[in-house]
Amino acid sequence: AQSVAQPEDQVNVAEGNPLTVKCTYSVSGNPYLFWYVQYPNRGLQFLLKYITGDNLVKGSYGFEAEFNKSQTSFHLKKPSALVSDSALYFCAVRVNTGGFKTIFGAGTRLFVKA
């Protein structure tokens, strides 16, 4: 079955430290991978995506993600965390079952402490 997994419910990091939010996937064919962020009382916002090309993808707000085909991972990273990065982060993958659609991981809550 095609799926996406976020193994950590919560990630805690101190402001100024690097952060990583993990994501692994299982899809047939070449994956289209995405990260979205949800701030309180808001809808999800697109951060970045990997379709093809360079394995390191840069996105909004200083975030980047590294695609690793052998490990089927797409971890979200930021070199220096901000308190304002505290939010719920979702990894997602496009699948082709009855037409292309996007499925989401369970989400990882990021807490950045000042």
Added chain:
Amino acid sequence: DADVTQTPRNRITKTGKRIMLECSQTKGHDRMYWYRQDPGLGLRLIYYSFDVKDINKGEISDGYSVSRQAQAKFSLSLESAIPNQTALYFCATSDTASGSGANVLTFGAGSRLTVL
């Protein structure tokens, strides 16, 4: 104005009542989706529509129905609401065109539904 607008933003109802959640978009996108968010489960797809004449069931369509009234409007109905349909519901859109925006979902702010 928001690109994707959902109404109502909050609704409390009773078991057995019929509820409609509405979604309208100004993105000009062909594709529209309804997702449900529950804590610890992420977003699960309820229904999706690739154009006005196309409606497809997602992973959790039981107990729900949809209507695509126009390219810009996609409504979700609960014919007889039950407590386990208490959740945060999101409408989203995406473009069919190629380019940097392809496959990216644009979400509404969400509709919080409580069924007592």
